[in-house]
Amino acid sequence: MGFWKKTVKEYDLRGKSVLVRVDYNVPIKNGKITDDYRIEKSLPTLQFLLEQDCKLILISHLGRPKDAHDTDCSLKPCAERLEKLLHKNVQFVSDCVGEAAEKAAKALQPGQVLLLENLRFHPEEEKNDDEFAKKLASLAEVFVQDGFGVVHRAHASTEAVAHHLPSLAGLLLEKEVDTITNAIDNPQRPLMTIIGGAKISDKIDILNRFIDIADFVAVGGAMANTFLLAEGIKIGESLAEKDEVPLAKDIIEKAKQKAKNQRFVFYIPQDGVVSKELDGSTQTRIVDWDAHVIAQVENYPKRPGRETGEVAADESILDIGPFSGAFIAGGIQMAGTVIWNGAMGVTETKGKQGPVGPFAHGTETVVEALLGEFGTKPFTVLGGGDTVGFIEDRKLTDSFNHVSTGGGASLELMSGKSLPGVEVLWNKD
Numbered sequence: 543m544g545f546w547k548k549t550v551k552e553y554d555l556r557g558k559s560v561l562v563r564v565d566y567n568v569p570i571k572n573g574k575i576t577d578d579y580r581i582e583k584s585l586p587t588l589q590f591l592l593e594q595d596c597k598l599i600l601i602s603h604l605g606r607p608k609d610a611h612d613t614d615c616s617l618k619p620c621a622e623r624l625e626k627l628l629h630k631n632v633q634f635v636s637d638c639v640g641e642a643a644e645k646a647a648k649a650l651q652p653g654q655v656l657l658l659e660n661l662r663f664h665p666e667e668e669k670n671d672d673e674f675a676k677k678l679a680s681l682a683e684v685f686v687q688d689g690f691g692v693v694h695r696a697h698a699s700t701e702a703v704a705h706h707l708p709s710l711a712g713l714l715l716e717k718e719v720d721t722i723t724n725a726i727d728n729p730q731r732p733l734m735t736i737i738g739g740a741k742i743s744d745k746i747d748i749l750n751r752f753i754d755i756a757d758f759v760a761v762g763g764a765m766a767n768t769f770l771l772a773e774g775i776k777i778g779e780s781l782a783e784k785d786e787v788p789l790a791k792d793i794i795e796k797a798k799q800k801a802k803n804q805r806f807v808f809y810i811p812q813d814g815v816v817s818k819e820l821d822g823s824t825q826t827r828i829v830d831w832d833a834h835v836i837a838q839v840e841n842y843p844k845r846p847g848r849e850t851g852e853v854a855a856d857e858s859i860l861d862i863g864p865f866s867g868a869f870i871a872g873g874i875q876m877a878g879t880v881i882w883n884g885a886m887g888v889t890e891t892k893g894k895q896g897p898v899g900p901f902a903h904g905t906e907t908v909v910e911a912l913l914g915e916f917g918t919k920p921f922t923v924l925g926g927g928d929t930v931g932f933i934e935d936r937k938l939t940d941s942f943n944h945v946s947t948g949g950g951a952s953l954e955l956m957s958g959k960s961l962p963g964v965e966v967l968w969n970k971d
Contacts, residue, residue: 545720547711548968550590550686556706557652559597561682561707562587563699563963565689565947566602566620566657575623577934580691585627587712588655588690592630595652600624601638601699602689603769610663616947621657621739632657639664639677647681667698675702677719688712690719691948694955695961700963709967714947719964721944722955725923728739730878731757736765736870736908738884742786742793747957748883753797753808758877760809760870762862762886762904769794769810771861778816778853780860803818809870813863815887815901820860822891828863829853861887862904871911875918882908883926885951890928905932913941924950 564584569576571613591598607615621634631654635646646656661667666674675698685707687693693715703709711719727749735752737745742765761769761780767782772790797808813830825931829851853859862870867886874880885902898906909932912922924930924944930939939945947953954961 545711545715545716546970547964548715548970549711550713552970553684553708555591555594555596555684555709557595558684559599559647559650559682560591560686561599561601561678561703561890562591562682562686562712563689563703564600564602564691565691565692566600566617566624567604568620570604570619573619575619577931578623578627579930579939579945579966580681580936581620581623581627582689583714583947584624584712587686587714590713591686592628592653597647597650597652597682597796599647599650599656600655600657600663601678602657603667603692603699604660605662607660608811610739612663613661614898615662615849617657617660622658624655628655630655635659637663638661643681661697661699662724667754668695669698670696670702671698672702674698674737678703679706684709685709686712687963688714688968689963690946690951691716692915692951693948693961694951694953694959695964701966704963704966708911711964711967715964717944718946718948718952719955722923722925722946722952725879725881725921725944726755726956730921732877732879734758734873734877734880734920736760736762736880736882738765738882738886738887738905739928740764742768742780742783742790745884745953746789746793747959748953749793750796751957752881753793757798757805758807758809758873760807760873762811762866762870763884764859765778766811766862767859770831773810776852778855778857779814779858780858807873809866809873811862811866812869813865813902814853814859815861815863816857816859818858819858820831820858820888820891826860826900829857829859830865860891861901864907867904867907871907871916874908874911874920875916877918879921879923879957880912881923881925882912882929883924883956885926885928886931889932902932903931909933909936909938913938914971925949925956938967 605615625632764781888901
């Protein structure tokens with residue numbers, strides 16, 4: 543049905559003061575931003591508003607500050623980076639409400655930009671406090687929600703504030719919701735989903751939904767270890783949710799039932815890269831535990847020259863193995879649409895030689911397949927912090943059809959849940 547909320551292009555904003563909720567929750571190390579992807583993606587909305595001679599008051603959170611004096615969570619570095627990206631002066635005020643913020647907002651002239659300090663320096667923000675929201679709303683005439691990464695939360699700056707001003711969607715928010723929704727509701731078939739990350743409990747809803755609607759679901763990352771336990775595979779010291787093994791068994795059974803009635807594959811890794819240390823300082827080896835391929839293809843022949851092994855008690859599975867990577871890459875060759883959320887291994891461990899770490903080869907294989915290096919290049923939608931971080935490091939964000947700025951929000955949207963920060967916005971006429 544298309545995006546159903548009124549956007550900045552469907553309201554007369556010329557000359558108005560606009561409160562823009564952006565998502566500048568970016569990684570900062572020693573006062574320097576290490577990844578400005580979210581800031582870059584906010585630019586189209588900001589530039590459009592500046593073309594309307596708007597006065598821009600930007601609000602965001604950053605991290606989880608200990609208190610209002612936690613300088614590690616200050617948004618000042620974001621103001622400095624935004625200034626360079628916009629090629630325009632960006633004013634900064636060391637609070638988001640109160641006299642200083644009010645004075646700076648009131649003094650703004652058309653075409654000027656102001657970034658206020660971290661919303662989470664005030665506990666009222668996460669409490670969705672209406673009085674705090676009123677203070678934010680008093681700074682402007684119109685509210686624009688463009689922080690897709692926060693719209694799954696009902697906070698003062700995402701939900702309550704929208705009750706006090708005309709409330710519109712920014713261009714980034716519109717693109718995120720529209721692209722992800724269309725990829726799920728109207729995909730080019732076959733639809734394949736690749737789900738990684740650490741916890742089944744975080745992704746139970748998205749797993750269940752994709753088993754319902756997708757043609758191929760592949761599981762990787764630490765989350766796969768819980769499925770391996772459910773299949774009776776020894777995983778040593780690997781990260782897993784032992785309490786969620788019954789849940790994993792239920793998901794496997796659901797996948798098997800679907801495969802009985804239609805062509806469908808639910809894939810759990812068959813081999814993995816294991817080590818005794820996470821930092822890559824000790825020897826790694828590949829273990830082929832010959833786990834089942836659930837659903838359509840259940841019994842694989844033994845691979846020539848490969849013997850089934852076990853993960854030792856003092857080892858951990860830190861990446862999918864080469865056979866599993868190749869199988870998933872093969873699935874990508876048959877897909878029309880691929881939705882990918884979550885890395886296949888511990889991509890944070892850096893390699894001593896080259897850009898790919900010792901436990902990132904599975905993730906790299908997925909990337910290569912999605913980019914069409916083995917033949918077919920499907921329509922691609924990527925989400926999740928570790929996934930986006932990996933391709934950011936590889937300078938590949940422009941190589942995919944859509945790379946989401948929101949981890950939790952994209953998961954909620956893909957799961958079919960409503961997003962409070964979107965629902966509260968004005969509907970189209």
